[in-house]
Amino acid sequence: MNDASPAHRSGKGAQVDDALALVRAAHQREPGAVERLLEHYGPRVFACAMRMTEDAAAAEEITHDVFLALIRTAPRFRGDASPATWLHRATMNRCRDHLRTRRRSRTVGLNTVHHAIAGELRSDLRVQNRERDDILAAAVAQLPDDLREVVILRFGAGLSYDEIAALMHSPKGSVASRLHRAVRRLGELLRTRGVERETI
Amino acid sequence: MQNHLGDDAILLVEGELTGERRMRAEAHLRECVQCADEVRLLRSTHARLNRAWPLEHVFPDLVKKRLAARLQERRTREPGGLRNAVVAAALLLAAGTGGFLLGRRNAPGRADAEDPRPAFALLLEEPEWPPQRPLARAGYAEWSRDLIAAGRSTGQGRKLTDESGWRVHRDGSVARPELGPCAINYSGWYLIRAANYDEAIDWVRRGPHLRFGSVLVRQLE
Numbered sequence: 230m231n232d233a234s235p236a237h238r239s240g241k242g243a244q245v246d247d248a249l250a251l252v253r254a255a256h257q258r259e260p261g262a263v264e265r266l267l268e269h270y271g272p273r274v275f276a277c278a279m280r281m282t283e284d285a286a287a288a289e290e291i292t293h294d295v296f297l298a299l300i301r302t303a304p305r306f307r308g309d310a311s312p313a314t315w316l317h318r319a320t321m322n323r324c325r326d327h328l329r330t331r332r333r334s335r336t337v338g339l340n341t342v343h344h345a346i347a348g349e350l351r352s353d354l355r356v357q358n359r360e361r362d363d364i365l366a367a368a369v370a371q372l373p374d375d376l377r378e379v380v381i382l383r384f385g386a387g388l389s390y391d392e393i394a395a396l397m398h399s400p401k402g403s404v405a406s407r408l409h410r411a412v413r414r415l416g417e418l419l420r421t422r423g424v425e426r427e428t429i
Numbered sequence: 430m431q432n433h434l435g436d437d438a439i440l441l442v443e444g445e446l447t448g449e450r451r452m453r454a455e456a457h458l459r460e461c462v463q464c465a466d467e468v469r470l471l472r473s474t475h476a477r478l479n480r481a482w483p484l485e486h487v488f489p490d491l492v493k494k495r496l497a498a499r500l501q502e503r504r505t506r507e508p509g510g511l512r513n514a515v516v517a518a519a520l521l522l523a524a525g526t527g528g529f530l531l532g533r534r535n536a537p538g539r540a541d542a543e544d545p546r547p548a549f550a551l552l553l554e555e556p557e558w559p560p561q562r563p564l565a566r567a568g569y570a571e572w573s574r575d576l577i578a579a580g581r582s583t584g585q586g587r588k589l590t591d592e593s594g595w596r597v598h599r600d601g602s603v604a605r606p607e608l609g610p611c612a613i614n615y616s617g618w619y620l621i622r623a624a625n626y627d628e629a630i631d632w633v634r635r636g637p638h639l640r641f642g643s644v645l646v647r648q649l650e
Contacts, residue, residue: 258504264497271496272488279487293496297503365481384478390445402436409439413467416474 248312249303256303266296270313273386274320280385281324281378282331283366291327295319314395317388321378321396368418376411383408432467433457442471506578549629551619552645553638568637573619581621581632616642620649 251269254262274295278288295316306312369380382388382396394401432438434454440446441454458465576582623629626646633644 263500263504267493267497267500271493275492276482276487280482289492289496293499296496296500300500300504301507365477380478385482405436405440405445408443409436409471412439412442412471412474412478415478416470419474419477420470 249306252299252303252306252312255300263296263300266300270316271296273313273388274316277317277320277381277386278324280369280381281321282327283370284327287327291320291323294323311395314392317382317386317392317396321382364419364422365415368415368422371418372411372414376407376414379404379407380411380415433461433464434468438464438468439471442468442475506575546622546624548649549621549623549626550645550647550649551621551629551633551636552615552647553617553619554642554645555614555616556642566637566641568640572636575635576619576621576632581623582619587618613645615645 248269251262251266255266271292275288275292278291279285282288282291298319299312299316306315369377372380379393379397382393388396390401390404393399393404397404434441434457437446437450437454441451446454458468573582621629621632623632626648629646629648633639633646636644638644
């Protein structure tokens with residue numbers, strides 16, 4: 230429980246308090262609390278799991294498990310880590326477990342990902358992007374684990390540098406360094422595949 | 430590829446570089462072809478990543494609703510999740526294969542009386558006799574809780590006594606049914622509410638007893 234006086238509550242601190250209140254509401258089974266929690270954190274958690282596992286069914290299971298665990302542990306939250314950080318850390322751990330047990334090839338395509346989101350994308354957008362995304366996904370899959378994870382957290386889950394740093398227990402500079410190496414290596418991989426550069 | 434900017438290159442592309450550092454980086458790019466090329470590669474790849482993974486398309490409403498429903502159902506089944514603890518006892522006497530007599534030990538509770546769904550008796554059959562503490566076997570308590578949490582059961586399962594009971598014949602005479610390997614032996618019963626036989630049978634399949642014996646499902650009037 231965060232007992233900081235109002236004078237000490239920065240904008241960020243207030244956001245964490247609001248997040249904790251929402252998690253506790255879900256723990257206490259208040260009507261609509263679970264939906265609000267999913268509305269708030271679900272997209273990035275699911276996106277993260279989807280990009281890591283490239284498996285819509287696995288991503289849904291992992292998302293379910295981490296939210297369930299978050300709601301159950303609400304009474305033990307001390308407020309020093311935000312629910313978002315907790316969720317993403319739990320998601321990454323479960324994704325790594327899933328990948329370890331699955332022992333899947335790194336060059337898996339995006340078919341399952343497209344299946345999951347097909348209903349939400351306009352068909353023309355889907356057709357245009359599919360081939361390009363497949364090449365990009367294959368390139369991401371070839372990255373070493375630490376670089377792949379930072380790419381997924383930044384671009385797949387939309388986390389900020391600060392959030393990624395908190396998640397990985399790394400300084401912000403290390404996050405930047407990994408992202409730099411990852412994006413550069415991806416660019417070089419795409420270039421060797423003859424993919425035309427995007428027009429900026 | 431040579432890079433004089435170091436990690437400032439990606440920070441510049443990401444819009445994270447500010448103030449004097451940004452100005453120095455931009456000035457360098459105007460003079461260094463190699464670094465300018467590096468930054469162009471980073472920008473191009475960065476743009477591709479942003480366009481390839483639009484967050485708003487990744488979490489469909491259908492998935493969100495399904496997750497919400499699963500989470501709520503799961504939480505309802507956990508301790509403290511039951512809003513009502515309606516207990517209505519019904520005593521079911523059964524013997525042999527000819528049928529059974531239904532009796533009520535207690536008057537039905539309000540929820541039971543108002544529930545429009547048909548009631549089904551689930552008679553737990555045992556291939557070996559006598560079974561050891563049948564309802565204490567793994568899985569029964571949890572299944573009972575699931576039934577109650579789903580609003581399908583108004584009480585716990587009950588074990589029948591180890592003796593065979595009595596069969597009342599049509600002419601009023603009574604006789605002890607035989608127990609043993611050739612007879613059907615019942616160890617316990619559950620009384621549940623379900624929409625129809627299909628649902629009642631589905632609940633049986635989800636329960637633990639099929640590991641030990643079959644279950645006779647009979648609708649009650």
